Amino acid sequence: MTDDKGQIKDVVTLIVPSHPKYLYVVRSAIYPLVIEAGFTKKDARRIVLAVDEACSNIIKYAYEGDYTRTYSLDITVETGRLAVELKDSGKKPDLSKISPRKLDEVRPGGLGTHFIAAVFDRVEYDTSRGAGTVLTLVKEKR
Amino acid sequence: MTDDKGQIKDVVTLIVPSHPKYLYVVRSAIYPLVIEAGFTKKDARRIVLAVDEACSNIIKYAYEGDYTRTYSLDITVETGRLAVELKDSGKKPDLSKISPRKLDEVRPGGLGTHFIAAVFDRVEYDTSRGAGTVLTLVKEKR
Amino acid sequence: MKVEITTEKITAGFLLRLKGDVDMNSSSDVRTAMAEIFKQGQSGMKALLIDLSQVRYMDSSGIATLVEGMQNCMKTGARLRLCELSPPVRDVFELARLASVFEIFPTITDASSGL
Amino acid sequence: MKVEITTEKITAGFLLRLKGDVDMNSSSDVRTAMAEIFKQGQSGMKALLIDLSQVRYMDSSGIATLVEGMQNCMKTGARLRLCELSPPVRDVFELARLASVFEIFPTITDASSGL
Ligand SMILES: Nc1ncnc2c1ncn2[C@@H]1O[C@H](COP(=O)(O)OP(=O)(O)O)[C@@H](O)[C@H]1O
Numbered sequence: 093m094t095d096d097k098g099q100i101k102d103v104v105t106l107i108v109p110s111h112p113k114y115l116y117v118v119r120s121a122i123y124p125l126v127i128e129a130g131f132t133k134k135d136a137r138r139i140v141l142a143v144d145e146a147c148s149n150i151i152k153y154a155y156e157g158d159y160t161r162t163y164s165l166d167i168t169v170e171t172g173r174l175a176v177e178l179k180d181s182g183k184k185p186d187l188s189k190i191s192p193r194k195l196d197e198v199r200p201g202g203l204g205t206h207f208i209a210a211v212f213d214r215v216e217y218d219t220s221r222g223a224g225t226v227l228t229l230v231k232e233k234r
Numbered sequence: 235m236t237d238d239k240g241q242i243k244d245v246v247t248l249i250v251p252s253h254p255k256y257l258y259v260v261r262s263a264i265y266p267l268v269i270e271a272g273f274t275k276k277d278a279r280r281i282v283l284a285v286d287e288a289c290s291n292i293i294k295y296a297y298e299g300d301y302t303r304t305y306s307l308d309i310t311v312e313t314g315r316l317a318v319e320l321k322d323s324g325k326k327p328d329l330s331k332i333s334p335r336k337l338d339e340v341r342p343g344g345l346g347t348h349f350i351a352a353v354f355d356r357v358e359y360d361t362s363r364g365a366g367t368v369l370t371l372v373k374e375k376r
Numbered sequence: 377m378k379v380e381i382t383t384e385k386i387t388a389g390f391l392l393r394l395k396g397d398v399d400m401n402s403s404s405d406v407r408t409a410m411a412e413i414f415k416q417g418q419s420g421m422k423a424l425l426i427d428l429s430q431v432r433y434m435d436s437s438g439i440a441t442l443v444e445g446m447q448n449c450m451k452t453g454a455r456l457r458l459c460e461l462s463p464p465v466r467d468v469f470e471l472a473r474l475a476s477v478f479e480i481f482p483t484i485t486d487a488s489s490g491l
Numbered sequence: 492m493k494v495e496i497t498t499e500k501i502t503a504g505f506l507l508r509l510k511g512d513v514d515m516n517s518s519s520d521v522r523t524a525m526a527e528i529f530k531q532g533q534s535g536m537k538a539l540l541i542d543l544s545q546v547r548y549m550d551s552s553g554i555a556t557l558v559e560g561m562q563n564c565m566k567t568g569a570r571l572r573l574c575e576l577s578p579p580v581r582d583v584f585e586l587a588r589l590a591s592v593f594e595i596f597p598t599i600t601d602a603s604s605g606l
């Protein structure tokens with residue numbers, strides 16, 4: 093598909109079970125899409141990491157470890173831009189808790205949201221649409 | 235999810251644009267699922283090939299080379315069994331033409347359906363459900 | 377995933393090296409590279425060698441392209457020789473039962489001799 | 492994608508080799524392997540070396556597991572030394588700004604000396 097500027101704008105949708113073993117499938121599918129959008133391999137690795145952390149958080153917090161649910165990713169590929177919309181139907185987050193932690197404290201935990209914030213330009217949790225949450229992640233190539 | 239025998243039965247859904255550049259994304263996503271279902275690497279490579287051929291045929295024949303459409307894959311993973319349902323909304327096939335060709339003739343073409351038939355145990359084109367076709371592919375581990 | 381193609385002039389004719397995935401998205405690039413070789417090679421070309429060691433994936437469109445290449449070689453009296461088939465390539469060849477149709481060599485050196 | 496874990500007894504203590512992806516699905520296996528080492532090692536262990544050269548992917552759960560390992564080492568007076576970080580591991584460490592927190596060595600030989 094092309095947008096009004098005649099550029100490609102394709103959407104790939106992935107719906108996966110909330111078992112952590114499918115995180116690998118998500119990573120495998122996303123990586124070539126990030127490359128297709130024109131990012132470098134190093135950028136692609138980081139974007140894959142941040143998306144993986146967002147999926148892990150859905151499993152851990154929205155579904156509270158219930159591995160029998162599903163969530164979806166809509167990945168929009170444009171030249172120099174990648175957008176990922178993650179939708180779950182689980183517990184809505186307490187947005188005040190999702191601020192990334194300060195890194196000066198050495199403890200396990202709090203890193204996931206830090207990675208997401210460090211990698212993506214836009215990170216937006218929308219809890220207003222009925223059940224569950226829509227997390228929008230956008231990265232522009234610089 | 236578990237079926238009545240208490241075994242895993244998970245479904246991953248992938249919706250992709252009909253541009254051939256996304257075949258690589260389909261392959262990348264399917265491979266780990268086939269491994270998860272318990273197939274060997276060699277079997278997995280062949281299953282990925284056959285699914286790729288089925289997707290290529292949707293692009294070439296159902297969509298007649300229109301790269302702006304979408305099609306979907308529902309991949310059901312069980313221990314020792316993989317099922318893929320491919321859905322398109324394009325031209326329905328002439329089922330009499332889809333019989334795999336005899337291999338004694340050296341010519342380019344006709345190989346795709348041969349690969350699909352050689353790899354999968356069950357190959358079923360359903361053209362009865364409204365627009366488009368549902369192709370069901372099933373492979374059991376032996 | 378594009379295929380990387382390099383063309384090299386060798387004593388016997390040409391050596392084509394393919395790297396990556398040869399599928400419906402990229403096989404037309406291979407076809408274009410071969411057409412270029414046939415144009416350059418004209419009648420003087422003894423053989424076209426294709427190095428398949430770096431091919432991670434090949435589907436029926438890739439095989440169709442190789443069959444076409446062989447047919448074009450035959451027309452000009454040249455040989456098409458495939459070298460160093462990677463495991464995934466060997467796999468599709470086996471599945472297509474085409475191994476006996478092509479001249480296949482373990483190494484480029486082997487494929488270059490006796491021409 | 493599971494992580495493959497091998498544990499080896501060495502002069503200074505233990506060497507843990509990880510291969511594959513360390514993510515939410517597999518980091519608990521790493522945690523279990525480390526717990527086993529701490530049980531075996533007791534107070535006699537000088538160091539736990541972790542070979543990360545074959546790690547293709549690591550996420551925050553993998554890092555959390557390493558931080559826990561370091562804290563457990565500290566309790567028993569042992570050192571945690573990470574060796575041969577693969578590029579993806581180096582990447583997450585950079586992003587987590589944790590490189591200065593761990594003792595990191597280019598090779599296992601380097602990590603084994605001075606203990
Ligand atoms: N999708 C989510 N739904 C609900 N809460 C979330 C979600 N993602 C993150 N959180 C909250 O943000 C906190 C920080 O998450 P994170 O940085 O990933 O670190 P960790 O998971 O190690 O605590 C979590 O403890 C949780 O309270």
Ligand SMILES: Nc1ncnc2c1ncn2[C@@H]1O[C@H](COP(=O)(O)OP(=O)(O)O)[C@@H](O)[C@H]1O
Binds near residue numbers: 294332334346
């Ligand atoms: N999804 C499909 N929709 C319509 N026709 C199809 C489809 N798949 C295959 N066909 C028909 O079957 C024939 C054989 O296909 P195939 O074995 O893939 O070889 P090739 O594409 O090289 O002709 C095609 O020429 C086409 O007529």
